[in-house]
Amino acid sequence: MERQLRIMVLDTSATSRKILEVIVSREGHEVVCFGDPLEALRFLGRYGPADLLFLGxxxxxVDGFGVLKHLRGEPLLRSMVPIVLLSSRDGILRRVRARLSGAQRVVRKPLVQSRIVSLVCEYQRWSAPVSSRAAQKG
Incomplete structure (x- = not known):
């Protein structure tokens, strides 16, 4: 059985937050959602890093680039894997800038359940201890 992940969603869109919350919680993971970056950063300071961060x-x-910069600057939070959420209006330059700023993946809205589940499963495989990965292959 895969371990339960701690996942944070930080986006101004209440709809995007709810969609991600439903998808991730149905997969059996703990999810916390925020619309305010300062509130989210305070939460991380108090409770420690999440495994994944879906970031608008x-x-x-503080825009998403500022949040990415903060995560890189805090040793305790560097373990978080940021997945940036871009709108359909965002172009290639914004996508490249997000990757250069520390985003591990970029997802374009509208959000598709299969893509979100795939990203979460990919993270679980990647982050599994070596002994667990060897057992899964055998």
Missing amino acids: MDLPK
Whole structure:
């Protein structure tokens, strides 16, 4: 059995937050959602890093690039895997900038359940201890 992941969603869109919350929780993972980046960063400071962070870029006060910079600057939070959420209006330059800023993956809205589940499963395979991966292959 795969381990339960801690997943954070940080996006201004209540719809995107709810969609991700439903998809991720149905897969058996713990999920916490925020629309305010400062509130999310306070939460991380108090409770430690999540495994995955689904991150919208157009945030109030601190945009997604600022959040990525903060994660890189905090040793405790560097283990988090950021997955950036871009709108259909965002072009290739924004995608490249997100990757250069630390995003491990980029997902374009509208959100597709199979893509989200695939990303979460990919992370689980990648982060599994070596002994678990060897057992899965055998």
